[in-house]
Amino acid sequence: MPEGVIAGGWPYVVAAYLITALVLAAYSGLLKLALRGVPAGEIGALLVIRGRLNRAPFVSAMLSLTVMLAAWNALLLSQGSGGSTGLIFVTTLLVGAGSLTLLAVMATTIVRRLHDLDRPGTHWWLALVPIYNLYLGILLTFKKGTTGANRYGPDPLLQSREEPNREQ
Amino acid sequence: MLTNTRWYTIVGILGLLALVAGCWIGLFVAPAERHMGEVQRIMYVHVPSAKNAVLVLTVAFLFAIGSLATGSPKWDALMTGATETGVVLTGMLLAQGMIWGKPTWGVWWDWDVRLTTSLIMLLLFAGILALRAFIQDPERRATWSAVAVIVAYVDVPLVYFCVRWFRSLHQIQSSPETVSATMVLPLRLTLTGFLLISVWLIVQRARLELGRRQSEWVEPPERLRMRTEEARA
Numbered sequence: 001m002p003e004g005v006i007a008g009g010w011p012y013v014v015a016a017y018l019i020t021a022l023v024l025a026a027y028s029g030l031l032k033l034a035l036r037g038v039p040a041g042e043i044g045a046l047l048v049i050r051g052r053l054n055r056a057p058f059v060s061a062m063l064s065l066t067v068m069l070a071a072w073n074a075l076l077l078s079q080g081s082g083g084s085t086g087l088i089f090v091t092t093l094l095v096g097a098g099s100l101t102l103l104a105v106m107a108t109t110i111v112r113r114l115h116d117l118d119r120p121g122t123h124w125w126l127a128l129v130p131i132y133n134l135y136l137g138i139l140l141t142f143k144k145g146t147t148g149a150n151r152y153g154p155d156p157l158l159q160s161r162e163e164p165n166r167e168q
Numbered sequence: 169m170l171t172n173t174r175w176y177t178i179v180g181i182l183g184l185l186a187l188v189a190g191c192w193i194g195l196f197v198a199p200a201e202r203h204m205g206e207v208q209r210i211m212y213v214h215v216p217s218a219k220n221a222v223l224v225l226t227v228a229f230l231f232a233i234g235s236l237a238t239g240s241p242k243w244d245a246l247m248t249g250a251t252e253t254g255v256v257l258t259g260m261l262l263a264q265g266m267i268w269g270k271p272t273w274g275v276w277w278d279w280d281v282r283l284t285t286s287l288i289m290l291l292l293f294a295g296i297l298a299l300r301a302f303i304q305d306p307e308r309r310a311t312w313s314a315v316a317v318i319v320a321y322v323d324v325p326l327v328y329f330c331v332r333w334f335r336s337l338h339q340i341q342s343s344p345e346t347v348s349a350t351m352v353l354p355l356r357l358t359l360t361g362f363l364l365i366s367v368w369l370i371v372q373r374a375r376l377e378l379g380r381r382q383s384e385w386v387e388p389p390e391r392l393r394m395r396t397e398e399a400r401a
Contacts, residue, residue, distance in 0.1 A: 006271050009206030016210040016267045017191060020217070023260045024365065031372045035379070 011074055018071030025064045033057075049121060053112035054145055054156045061109045065102055072098045115152035116145030176371045183364025190216075190357030198350050207271050212354050214264040215342075216362040218286075221257035224250050224366050225293065225324050232317035235310055241381050242374075244310035248300065249373035251293050251317060253366050258290040273337065282338035285327045292320040306381050 053061075072095055111121035117139070127133045148155050194212030201208035228250035235243035265283065266276045277283065296316045303309035331340045344352050 005200075005203060005205040006207050009200075009204070009209075009271055012207055012267050012271050013195070013209045016264045017195070017213060019263050019267070020213045020260055023256060023263075027256050028369065028372070031369065031376060034376050035372065 015074040022071050049108045049111045051153045052116040058113045065106050069102045113140045118146045118150045179364050180368035183361050187361025190354045194354035210268045212358050216359045217261035220362040225254040229321040232314040235314040245374040245377035248377045249370035253369045255293045280337040281330045281334045289323045
């Protein structure tokens with residue numbers, strides 16, 4: 001690298017782009033949910049593990065959460081190459097707490113999707129089993145939820161069809 | 169305009185395509201800058217965020233004037249959409265700027281005139297959104313927030329011109345004449361992408377605001393009766 005050029009720039013670049021993607025995805029996703037009639041309180045309560053979640057919001061939620069997790073960890077990488085020990089320690093704590101929160105939200109999203117397939121939410125731990133988690137991922141992404149109400153709540157697809165005025 | 173969903177869906181998709189193309193060229197095709205190296209690639213998202221934030225808040229200012237002049241809920245909804253989109257863009261530009269500042273300036277934040285006025289811009293317009301949540305009467309809410317947007321707008325030209333008016337750590341605006349041609353294309357693409365996505369976001373938020381306004385308030389019978397009597401008198 002020529003003299004005078006700032007080295008180690010890529011982690012910062014990745015962090016900036018990921019944060020941009022994350023903010024745009026999160027804001028447009030929240031607007032979409034609000035336009036579909038999801039109450040503001042429910043949007044905030046992402047950790048709710050009751051009820052059912054159909055395929056489209058499950059996929060968009062998992063993609064957004066993955067991007068958020070990557071952005072959060074890119075920040076950690078950007079700290080690894082410089083800064084004081086104290087700053088690195090604080091950042092590591094923040095990144096650890098943020099990652100755990102995001103993983104918890106991911107787990108609850110999986111639970112609600114499992115409910116949609118009429119499976120108990122306790123099966124979320126199967127996502128941690130190697131090989132089987134690939135099968136589970138395909139199932140959660142592509143398999144249509146049970147038609148009509150099941151033991152975990154009403155059909156989310158029927159609910160959204162019954163309330164077309166909320167889209168207006 | 170707000171009920172025809174097709175045109176702004178197309179606008180949003182075009183914006184997304186332009187943004188992805190611009191980011192791709194900015195990240196993998198455009199050369200690294202001579203002094204800043206790879207870090208300069210942050211400019212392909214930072215500059216469009218900043219320019220569009222200023223533009224969108226200017227649009228919010230015009231919608232606020234329209235709202236005060238006509239009293240129409242549509243103008244108020246559009247003003248809310250533009251204000252909220254402007255706040256999102258300003259928050260994003262501050263985050264990107266901080267990430268860029270660490271490797272180039274050596275600090276995440278400096279109380280430089282550009283950074284400080286941008287932070288004030290964020291707080292002012294976020295405050296207006298908070299103010300809206302506290303006013304229940306839709307007409308008063310529209311009037312008060314429109315006045316607040318007009319007052320807060322004083323800071324927006326200051327954000328744009330302060331680097332020319334005052335001695336600042338932040339560099340002044342670049343132009344195609346001062347930037348390599350290979351860097352202009354991704355910058356123009358991301359600028360267009362952010363602009364189209366901003367339009368899409370403003371319209372989405374305005375639709376939401378109109379829907380909320382229609383559902384939230386029905387004039388109480390007692391007040392309606394008093395107003396009718398007043399009109400008769």
